[in-house]
Amino acid sequence: MKDVSPSLNVRVKAVRKTKNGIAIETASEYEMKKVLECKKMDELGLKVELPKKIGPKVIVYDVPNEMANETLLDELYSKNVKEYECERVFKERVRVVSRASKKGANVGNVIIEVNKRMKERMCDEGRVYINWYAFKVREFVSVLRCYKCYMFGHMMRECGVKERLCQQCGEPGHMRNACKNACVCRNCKMKGMNCDHSVMSVECPEYKRMLEREQMRISDE
């Protein structure tokens, strides 16, 4: 990499190791193109690719837990998508990302990754038809957040904090329902911004920024 850098003349913001190689973040899209077209990378046997975009997601509400994913997807295709999308594209792009239901409930919400066209059609309709049901469906955009410390970008099991923090004031030792302190958003406090709101607020500027970043990752195909 050291050999490549001077001749390339791009401003690199960050270099990270990833599962299959390294990720290079450049200061501009123009500079990203320069990296992509760099012949020297080829000569060194390095393959340069743009980060893969993720498909948009939808959330399907109150699906019976006993309904298998295969049934769900088969029905989703034949009753909802078949008229405008071919099966190959459906099979390539559509997958069940997660299923969750409350303790003791026999229905739960299903998050499904689709493509832009399917997302638009499903959300316009507001329903998907599966077997004898018409399930409510909405677009789903999520930000990775830890439910122990409420910071973005990691999950609970990767968290460095020992015990769960108070959702209201961000301090350890008590939970929100026993909190006598004012609201402090840990994410905004960390950035030195106004932090007198709940860390879980949908109006939190840091949350909004993360949401926007997530939306930018979503493929528009």
Ligand SMILES: [Zn+2]
């Ligand atoms: Zn955490």
Ligand SMILES: [Zn+2]
């Ligand atoms: Zn508290």
Ligand SMILES: [Zn+2]
């Ligand atoms: Zn905030």
